């Protein structure tokens with residue numbers, strides 16, 4: 001039987017357009033507030049505002065006059081997930097999704113309303129996809145900039161409990177490093193750790209494995225000197241994810257920065273059983289990083305509470321550790337101790353009590 005098509009009644013069309021214009025404007029406003037107050041990014045906030053204003057031009061009095069909230073069954077419908085957000089990332093993601101869906105509705109139904117509306121809203125939807133990528137990248141760089149302590153994990157039964165304890169102590173940067181498990185296990189662990197870190201608004205990176213980073217939607221990867229080139233990792237990961245590179249000499253550092261590393265590891269400061277057989281690069285190399293690194297960098301290798309002051313005396317302001325936290329009896333307290341000391345040194349330097 002041939003299907004009978006009837007033209008969409010004008011009041012229905014107008015209500016659909018009104019509701020979705022509202023939805024996009026509200027969602028963009030929520031995103032804009034984070035760009036402005038959370039990220040301090042005038043540029044991103046301005047882009048949201050500009051989009052909102054363009055959308056407002058289509059939101060005419062005529063369309064608004066068809067609003068009938070009391071008879072709209074949709075106002076009662078909420079998903080339990082809307083009542084709960086585990087962190088800012090989830091909140092932003094939910095609102096981007098809402099805006100993109102509403103823009104798609106406007107694109108399709110708009111074609112029945114005005115000859116230009118479909119193409120205009122299609123363009124806007126792509127603009128919002130780009131905005132989402134840029135905002136995510138900005139967000140990740142901001143957390144990285146504000147991270148002074150980096151936990152590189154080691155495998156063990158208490159892995160999740162230790163990472164969570166450290167996150168409770170204020171840790172904001174975690175790397176999953178696991179040299180021996182099979183890929184099925186690695187994938188499961190990485191998924192769980194990623195969710196855990198994101199619940200605390202911390203960054204989650206994966207050692208060595210670009211594929212796993214994509215699979216679990218991690219914030220980035222850490223690559224050693226023997227791993228794939230940064231440029232190739234960037235092609236796979238896109239511009240919005242972070243790439244870290246280990247460096248052991250001034251030449252490594254120069255190359256990693258030139259190749260576009262978002263941060264670098266500087267070490268091993270001391271010989272360490274975590275990387276047995278690797279010679280120490282020493283405090284001299286840390287001092288070189290103080291003077292020459294133009295990207296955030298983390299001193300790594302054998303750092304603990306006993307030698308922490310010596311490392312900081314070079315002018316270093318960020319450290320990465322494995323055993324100091326993974327083997328600690330009280331990982332929350334150790335994390336808090338490291339963070340408070342790192343903060344204290346920065347404060348003393350900014351008040352010129354210590355040389356910077």
Ligand SMILES: Cc1ncc(COP(=O)(O)OP(=O)(O)O)c(N)n1
Pocket residue numbers: 150152175177207208222223224225226227244245246247264265266298300320
């Ligand atoms: C922050 C940080 N710095 C250095 C390393 C070491 O990476 P790599 O040289 O690739 O050695 P492995 O960790 O893969 O054994 C790191 N993981 N993190």
Ligand SMILES: Cc1nc(C(=O)O)sc1CCOP(=O)(O)O
Pocket residue numbers: 152246247265266267268269272273274275300301302303320321322323324
């Ligand atoms: C994983 C790693 N990379 C290093 C480097 O110098 O690139 S040193 C290191 C091990 C750090 O472990 P711990 O804090 O237990 O000494």
Ligand SMILES: [Mg+2]
Pocket residue numbers: 207208222223224225227
């Ligand atoms: Mg590696």
